[in-house]
Amino acid sequence: MNDIDAINAAKTEFREAYNTGDVDRLLSVFGDGFADLSAGVPSFFGDEAKSVLRSRTVSLFQSYRVTLVVTIMSIRVVHNTAYDFGWHTLTLAPPHGGDPITSRRRYFELWRKGNDTKWRIELFIDNLDVPPAMPDDEICSATVYLQCSQQ
């Protein structure tokens, strides 16, 4: 399995951990000293980050049925380090009925390949996505002009 396939597989574990409410499976995708820079909550680093992630996700899985859709835009690998970015669409459904809540976030992850050849997340950061939009007309025309003049 090449490195990109291995990271795709690790992201699948990440997704399935959320979708099955399996905290240990989720934590297995993160490195021991990872940095958690998730949006809207305080940042944590190292051992604390894993403990806080465990606590947050235990609470999340107790409160909601979770569905995560992962959209990986790109994975880039440089030796034993890699990064990927894309979107996480998280739907939280109250277990006893009620309207589900869906949020879509843009994420960036830094990966490190361990001595056991497993890829794990070293840094995670995300922010809330906004609806897609085309650039304003004047930016579009300036970009087209730039592309033409470079040919």
Added chain:
Amino acid sequence: MVIEITCEEVWREISNYLENDVSPELRARLEAHFKGCAHCTAVLQGAGNVVQLIKDGSVFDLPNGFSNRLYKRLQDRLATRRRKSRH
């Protein structure tokens, strides 16, 4: 369990997907990705439209003399390139 696939891998495989020239495993990964990715779905639909247009010969009713003009333009461009490469 369907393994994730990146947008970049999806773009590389779109024409094979449209031509039904992908393995069942890859097809499942691509289709799972399309469900969650509006960007790749747009690329897929765009590529699908191009294939439809190409299949539909009536869309490409070319004006009289088009082939001759195109041939002459290609010849001119090739001649210019040859001249430039000699200098």
